[in-house]
Amino acid sequence: MSTSVSSLDLFRLDGKVALVTGAASGLGAAIAMGLAQAGATVAVHGNRRPADETASGIGDNAASFQADLSETDGARTLFDQVKARFGHVDILINNAGTIHRNEAENVLLEDWQRVLQVNLTSVFQLSQLVGRDLINRSARGKIVNIASLLSFQGGIRxxxxxxxxxxVAQLTKALANEWAAKQIQVNAVAPGYFAxxxxxxxxADETRNRQILERIPAGRWGQPSDLVGATLFLSSAASDYVTGTVLTVDGGWMAR
Structure with a gap:
């Protein structure tokens, strides 16, 4: 690191274009706002509902886009829209996700396929589109996938x-291996139990809420703002020698 560059400057994203999927609310909205505060121009994506409110909260350096990532052409539709508006993408945050709760023996194939399409296949599709464009431009880039504690554990129902x-965790490592030499770092953040x-x-379930809090050393649910710092780090020059990692942000759950 040059002595003329402040350590804090490594976290600045001025001149960068970031695409955050699933940014209409919750974790995605918090991440988008955090990246914008660091200087990025942010494309905020809404899946089932538009992310207009997030874009409005950020201001002039944000725009809202909508595409259905449960459809096989949704990723291409989204990328083309963002590229047409901003010209390129430097930072991709694959945050959009969905969940289906049911006993394994009762899960319908269509529900299985929808969850896999949104949570995994569209992550690969967008990463491939952004990665290919970065490689063609000989540009440095960052891809941050939002994983989960269930990247490590099996969960129930x-x-x-x-x-x-x-x-997602394995895809993160696979892409990191291929693209590290091409100046593209690919990492993941695995949130714990967030409100x-x-x-x-x-x-709302008194028993489950108590059981969860008893397992978390921090003794509380995570807040969307708790995810911003880790994501900003992995999106910035501060993490240029970090790739292929899955960073847990879980209040200590995995250490228990």
């Missing part, structure tokens, strides 16, 4: 989700 998030709409049922 969520077989498709667990399979998809396990796949979002996806976990409302767990938070």
């Amino acid at each position: 969520v077989p498709a989700y667990a399979a998809s998030k396990g796949g 979002t709409t996806n976990t409302e049922a767990l938070q």
